[in-house]
Amino acid sequence: MPSPHLGPAAVVVAVCAAVAAELMPSPAAALDYPARPVRLIVPIAAGGGADITARLIAQFLSERLGQQFIVENRPGGGTNIGTEVVAHAAPDGYTLLHINVTHTINTTLYERLNYNFQRDLVPVAGIVSVSNVIEVHPSVPAHTVPEFIAFATSHPGEINMGSAGNASSSHMAGELFNMLTGAKLVHVPYRGQGPAMTDLIGGQLQVIFATTPGTTEYVRTGRLRALGVTTVTRTEALPEVPPIADFVPGYEMSQWYGIAAPRATPPEIVATLNREINAALADPGMRARLADVGGTPLPGTVEEFGSFVTAEAEKWAKVVRFAGLKAE
Numbered sequence: 352m353p354s355p356h357l358g359p360a361a362v363v364v365a366v367c368a369a370v371a372a373e374l375m376p377s378p379a380a381a382l383d384y385p386a387r388p389v390r391l392i393v394p395i396a397a398g399g400g401a402d403i404t405a406r407l408i409a410q411f412l413s414e415r416l417g418q419q420f421i422v423e424n425r426p427g428g429g430t431n432i433g434t435e436v437v438a439h440a441a442p443d444g445y446t447l448l449h450i451n452v453t454h455t456i457n458t459t460l461y462e463r464l465n466y467n468f469q470r471d472l473v474p475v476a477g478i479v480s481v482s483n484v485i486e487v488h489p490s491v492p493a494h495t496v497p498e499f500i501a502f503a504t505s506h507p508g509e510i511n512m513g514s515a516g517n518a519s520s521s522h523m524a525g526e527l528f529n530m531l532t533g534a535k536l537v538h539v540p541y542r543g544q545g546p547a548m549t550d551l552i553g554g555q556l557q558v559i560f561a562t563t564p565g566t567t568e569y570v571r572t573g574r575l576r577a578l579g580v581t582t583v584t585r586t587e588a589l590p591e592v593p594p595i596a597d598f599v600p601g602y603e604m605s606q607w608y609g610i611a612a613p614r615a616t617p618p619e620i621v622a623t624l625n626r627e628i629n630a631a632l633a634d635p636g637m638r639a640r641l642a643d644v645g646g647t648p649l650p651g652t653v654e655e656f657g658s659f660v661t662a663e664a665e666k667w668a669k670v671v672r673f674a675g676l677k678a679e
Contacts, residue, residue, distance in 0.1 A: 384444050384620045385418040391610075393449040394433025396426040400564060400644055404478050404608045405449040407640055411631040412624075420447075429518065429678065430454060431464060438466035442615035444624070448472065450611045452520055452604075455663040459671040460518050461678045469664065470614065474657045475621050476628035477609040477649030479641050482582040483524045483560045484567075484589060486575040491557050496579045496598040499558075503534035512536040513547035513556040518676060521547070523667060524560035524581050524604040526674040531599050551575065562606055563588045563645040581605060588645045607649060607663075609656060625653045 391409050395401045402424065409420040425433030430453050440446035450472075458468050466472075485496070493499035503510055514522035517540045525536055539556060541547040548566060550556045552574050560581060567588050569575040579595035580586050581604040596602045610628060612621060631637050632648040641648060651659070 382619060384623060385416055387445065388419040388421055389445050389447060391420050391422050391447045391449055392433045392437050393422055393424050394426060394430040395424065395449075395451075397424045400481060400562070400606065400646075401449060401451055401608060403644055404641070404646070407637065408478055408610070408628060408631060411634070411637060412627055415627050415630065416623075422449075429457060429461075431457065431461070431466075434468070434472075435464075435466050437611070437613060438468075438471035440613050442613035442617075444612060444616050444620035446613065447475070447624070448611045449608060450474070450660075451608050452523075452606055452663060452667070453518070455660060456518050456523060456667045456671065457678075458664050459668040460676055469661070472611040473614050473616060473621060473653075474660045475610040475612050475653060476625040477607065477651055477656045477659065478628065478632070479644075479646035480582065480605040480607040480649045481644070481646050482563050482580045482586040482588075482605055483520055484563055484570075484580050484586075484592060485524075485528070485558065485560050485578045485595065486551065486566065486570065487558045487578060488551055488554055488556065489573070489576055490554060491576070493578065494576065496593070496595055499578055500532050500534065500598070503536060504532065507535035508537055510534075510536050510558060511539050511556045513539050513541055513551055513559045515544040515547060515562075516540050516542060518671075518678075519544075520562060520604065520606040521560045523670055525558075526670050526676075527602065527604055528560070528595070528599070530670060530673045531602055560604070567645075582647075584647075586645060586647070587642060609649065609660070621653055625656075 391405055393402055393405045405422050409422050412420040425436055437446055437448035454468055493502045512525045529536055544561060547559055551559050563586055570577040577589055577592045580592050581595055583594050583596045583603050629650045632650045638648060
């Protein structure tokens with residue numbers, strides 16, 4: 352109890368301090384982490400790369416740390432609904448967020464959000480990086496990236512580029528291509544990559560910067576032609592396809608996944624999660640399962656992943672402004 356000799360203002364301060372101390376996780380609690388089940392919020396609908404990687408990591412952490420890591424899908428608002436839940440959650444390590452490149456795009460795309468991604472959340476660890484691939488309809492007279500650049504720049508505003516939706520990874524990969532090459536590909540958004548692929552195969556579209564999983568079979572069977580991958584290194588899924596960066600300096604786009612937590616989460620808990628996720632990425636079985644979805648592990652320290660996320664936000668801010676994009 353506050354001392355009876357304290358004045359009214361001092362009493363208020365003392366009481367607030369005591370309450371705050373009770374609410375903040377103690378060092379002992381951090382050392383015992385996790386002592387109960389942990390929620391991993393995935394701000395995207397079940398199914399797809401985000402959900403798959405979240406469940407793989409959740410299963411590994413459950414087995415390693417002796418408590419259930421429960422995946423909870425909270426889709427909607429372009430990842431913003433689920434993200435807001437975690438941004439405002441107690442910073443005790445029991446509510447985590449599965450993040451991806453969309454989070455760094457949204458920091459500029461949306462003028463107003465009920466959270467601040469960089470202020471309210473702390474990056475914990477990367478999980479995996481997945482390449483996109485530029486694929487064209489066979490009628491397009493280009494077999495290499497330089498040939499496509501020449502074709503695109505000589506036909507400004509005439510080439511339709513499909514995407515999985517406004518500000519999706521396939522859209523942003525194309526806008527980055529426009530920005531760095533001077534091409535003027537016309538964006539045609541779809542409700543998901545599947546319908547866009549159907550129209551590309553049918554010839555209504557000429558090009559797409561598609562995510563690698565689920566599209567490589569079209570390339571192998573000759574229904575589409577792959578010109579380049581969006582990562583700076585080749586991908587195991589299409590080892591014969593060169594990086595776009597070999598011809599366009601500075602070009603890099605990947606769909607990546609990682610884990611974040613509320614900003615004031617104790618460093619000991621963040622360090623524990625980072626260490627265990629990196630252990631997962633070093634596990635041969637986990638690496639094989641990530642490779643099945645076209646992924647390359649994204650290991651590193653908390654600081655390295657934080658720097659990566661910051662750099663991604665800065666890069667996509669430039670692309671969003673260049674393309675004049677605004678949230679729908």
